[in-house]
Amino acid sequence: MNDLGALSDRARSAAVVAAAHADDVDSCARFPTETIDALKEHRLLGLLVPVHLDGPGAPLADAAMVCRILGQACGSSALIYAMHQIQVACLVAAVGGSEWQDEFLRRVASEQLLLASVTSEVGIGGNIRSSLCAPDYLDDRLTLSKRSSAISYGEHADALLVTARRNTEASSSDQILIVAERTDTSLTETSRWDTLGMRGTDSKAFDVSLSARPAQIVPLPFGDIAQHTMLPTSHILWGSVWLGIATDATEKARAFLRRQAQTNPGSLPPGAVRLEKAVSMLTSMRARLDCATGEYLSIRISDREALPLxxxxxxxGLKIALSEAALEVVQQAMLICGIAGYKYGTPYSIGRHLRDLHSAPLMVNNDRIAANTATLLVAQRAPLMRG
Ligand SMILES: Cc1cc2nc3c(=O)[nH]c(=O)nc-3n(C[C@H](O)[C@H](O)[C@H](O)COP(=O)(O)OP(=O)(O)OC[C@H]3O[C@@H](n4cnc5c(N)ncnc54)[C@H](O)[C@@H]3O)c2cc1C
Structure with missing residues (x-):
């Protein structure tokens, strides 16, 4: 299962399906059912589930590769896959802490369950490290009501990972993460998802009501999970999606230039220098992603331990840099293709790519991340560069 060749073939098969439906998914702002069915068929949803829980136990780099391949076909499908794998990674980080959750991860692999995230909440802005809602505990169950501002593919997921305060006495940052099964959750839509890009993620706002057993609370404080797993995996997998989208736009620009070169043999098309810049930026994005992914895997620390500042x-920095670079690459591609890229329905159309990528700096807002990073850098005692 972990053979990279076979994995990339499976991802490419799913990407063919995603590409065939990408424009319809985008124009109708609809969930990419066909892609998710293909990902299930190719057993790609349980990729990160450990071997001892009957999963393939693939490393994060494999999930990043699938995100990149899907990103070249359909940005919304790729982002859905990334968001799902971030949730799986959060559960894998707590493996061994709860029998219910280990059994649930087994099901993620065997039944190819799709997991969604409910961190955002009306009243807290984009700060995922803060919650207003808190569960009520009665007998052997808990109930929770949460006003969420965005849940991607919420109605299509098999389970939702929901943040909340630990109890009604807890502070807003003393958070837990609850695995809520879709069958025990009701979603009342409170706003539509009619957006510039990433339209297929179907990220509507909902009032969420759920019932769960206490065993469905992930047995690590959410603060630890967020820092140790959710933040690095989000930035690596989102970055891989954006790299995929930017790569596809650059391929279209390259095809456009090759057609121009065939029409006028012997002369370099005027836009070709922009291709060099776009490819160079893609290479830098890839190198930075590979470096961060390798470093994350090599840190190999216990789940409760904090990552080095x-x-x-x-x-x-990776998230901010990649979200900005991907947009710039597509801008270069647009200048190369000109009106053929700007128009829909040509072989060089890249409007969808550009619109999808405008979500990147907002998810979570780059200004918020920059402020957090500045705080870390001021607090850090170790030198910025070693050696
Ligand atoms: C495609 C897409 C899919 C999504 N899917 C989900 C999902 O499945 N589940 C989910 O829970 N959420 C989801 N979200 C929501 C997302 O995770 C963020 O919560 C949301 O984008 C942030 O909303 P905001 O821009 O209103 O808030 P903010 O991040 O609060 O930003 C609003 C403004 O405040 C400024 N700002 C606020 N705080 C600071 C600060 N500390 N420092 C500097 N500037 C600050 C920002 O610069 C910005 O101008 C999704 C969002 C998108 C775009």
Whole structure:
């Protein structure tokens, strides 16, 4: 299962399906059912589930590769896959702490369950490290009501990972993460998802009401999970999606230039120098992603231990840099393709790519991340560069 060749083939098969439906998914702002079915068929949803829980136990780099391949086909499908794998990674980080959750992870692999995230909440802005809602505990169950401002593919997920305060006495930062099964959760839509880009993620706002057993609370404080797993995996997997989208736009620009070169043999098309810049930026994005992914895997620390401040600053910088670079690459591609890229329905259309990528600096807002990074850098005692 972990053979990279076979994995990339499976990802490419799913990407063919995603590409075939990408424009319809975008124009109708609809969930990419066909892609998710293909990902399930190719057993790609349980990729990170450990071997002892009957999963393939693939490393994060494999999930990043799938995100990149899907990103070249359909940005919304790729982002859904990334968001799902971030949730799986959070559960894998707590493996062994709860029988219910280990059994649930087994099901993620065997039944190819799709997991969604409910961190955002009306009244807290984009600060995922703060919650207003808190569960009520009665007998052997808990109930929770949460006003969420965005839940991607909430109605299509098999389970939702929901943040809340630990109890009604807890402070806003004393948070837990609850695995809520869709069958025990009701979603009341409170706003539509009619957006510039990432339209297929179907990220509507909902009032959420759920019932769960206490065993469904992830057995680590959410603050630890957020810092140790959710933040680095989000930035690495989102970055991989954006790299994929920017790569596809650059391929379209390259095809456009090759057609121009065939029409006028012997002369370099005027836009070709922009291709060099775009490819150079893609290479830098890839190198930075590979470096952060390798470093994250090699840190190999216990789940309760904090990541080094320097590494947290690095993965925060990765998110900001990649979200900005991807947009710039597509801008270069647009200038190369001109009106053929600007128009929909040509072989060089890249409007969807550009619109999808405008979500990147907002998810979580780059200004918020920059402020957090600056705090880390001021607090850090170790030198910025070693050696
Ligand atoms: C495509 C997409 C899918 C999403 N899917 C989900 C999902 O599945 N589940 C989910 O829970 N959420 C989801 N979200 C929501 C997302 O995670 C963020 O919560 C949301 O984008 C932030 O909302 P905001 O821009 O209103 O808030 P903010 O981040 O608060 O930003 C609003 C403004 O405040 C400024 N600001 C606020 N605080 C600071 C600060 N400390 N430092 C500097 N500036 C600050 C920002 O610069 C910005 O101008 C999704 C968002 C998108 C775009």
């Amino acid at each position: 320097g590494f947290l600053a690095e993965v925060n």
